[in-house]
Amino acid sequence: MDEKLRGKSILVGRDALQNSLLVAVEGTGTATVAGTLGVPASVSRCKPSEGMAHCKISVSQSGALVVTNMKSANVTCVDGVEVASKHIDEKSTLQLGKDRYGVSVAAILQTATEVVNGRARRAATVGERMRNTPQTTVGGMVAGQAGAAPAAKPVAAAAQTGAASIAHLKRVWDNYHDEEIKIRKQQKEIGLLSSVPMIFTLGSGSLAAIAKASNWSDSIFTVTMVMSVVGFLLMLYGFYRRYNDKSIEEIEELKEKFESEYVCPKCRHFLGYKRFTLLQQDKSCVYCKTPFSS
Numbered sequence: 001m002d003e004k005l006r007g008k009s010i011l012v013g014r015d016a017l018q019n020s021l022l023v024a025v026e027g028t029g030t031a032t033v034a035g036t037l038g039v040p041a042s043v044s045r046c047k048p049s050e051g052m053a054h055c056k057i058s059v060s061q062s063g064a065l066v067v068t069n070m071k072s073a074n075v076t077c078v079d080g081v082e083v084a085s086k087h088i089d090e091k092s093t094l095q096l097g098k099d100r101y102g103v104s105v106a107a108i109l110q111t112a113t114e115v116v117n118g119r120a121r122r123a124a125t126v127g128e129r130m131r132n133t134p135q136t137t138v139g140g141m142v143a144g145q146a147g148a149a150p151a152a153k154p155v156a157a158a159a160q161t162g163a164a165s166i167a168h169l170k171r172v173w174d175n176y177h178d179e180e181i182k183i184r185k186q187q188k189e190i191g192l193l194s195s196v197p198m199i200f201t202l203g204s205g206s207l208a209a210i211a212k213a214s215n216w217s218d219s220i221f222t223v224t225m226v227m228s229v230v231g232f233l234l235m236l237y238g239f240y241r242r243y244n245d246k247s248i249e250e251i252e253e254l255k256e257k258f259e260s261e262y263v264c265p266k267c268r269h270f271l272g273y274k275r276f277t278l279l280q281q282d283k284s285c286v287y288c289k290t291p292f293s294s
């Protein structure tokens with residue numbers, strides 16, 4: 001246990017950019033646990049700026065460790081047993097999320113130690129990984145997770161010219177665009193749903209009036225009554241759908257995810273709500289001037 005970790009809180013969660021496991025030491029910085037690519041989405045994001053994470057490891061002044069699940073929906077297990085908060089030691093293994101993603105406490109502490117000593121790797125870009133090979137490896141990988149960590153893909157051309165490949169941003173843009181359209185369609189559907197009951201109500205009212213004026217048989221009233229009831233039920237359903245409409249939150253979450261992923265591979269500056277095809281026309285990053293290749 002490094003002295004510098006005493007009295008600190010360590011936030012642990014998913015890094016959305018690379019889907020690796022991100023460790024944030026309170027008031028210091030962040031680093032990803034080496035070899036933890038492919039962390040499933042059931043592990044909650046680690047957002048130190050908002051104090052959010054999947055779980056938190058508190059280190060006391062005496063060096064005792066307590067892990068706390070940050071949100072009941074997260075699910076944190078210690079050596080296979082689900083816990084809300086529990087004393088752990090360096091030999092414990094955590095399983096995170098409903099997919100029970102495994103990571104050893106030793107690996108987390110090792111990464112946190114690197115953070116407090118300023119030796120941590122920032123979430124490295126593909127280009128940086130090329131230059132930094134061999135990548136430092138933090139020990140303590142849990143068996144069964146090793147397969148989830150593919151080796152860094154060599155992008156020789158980009159590394160040689162100092163250019164940063166933005167090819168992967170096409171998928172980021174496409175995902176964002178598709179999701180946004182899906183949410184907007186839902187909103188439209190809910191909007192339409194609220195006008196349908198009106199048609200039924202007005203329709204049945206008009207029909208009743210005409211039937212009365214023209215001395216139609218009484219059976220027409222059964223029809224108008226059914227129409228009114230159907231209209232009423234549709235209205236209730238419309239209310240229910242509106243009440244449960246999470247599209248505003250969904251759009252916010254989508255934007256937040258997009259803004260963290262649609263970034264310059266070099267300086268990590270958000271590149272704006274700009275179509276990928278337009279982005280390709282920019283020859284370099286407007287913020288750090290790194291040339292783009294795709």
Ligand SMILES: [Zn+2]
Binds near residue numbers: 265266267269289290
């Ligand atoms: Zn840049």
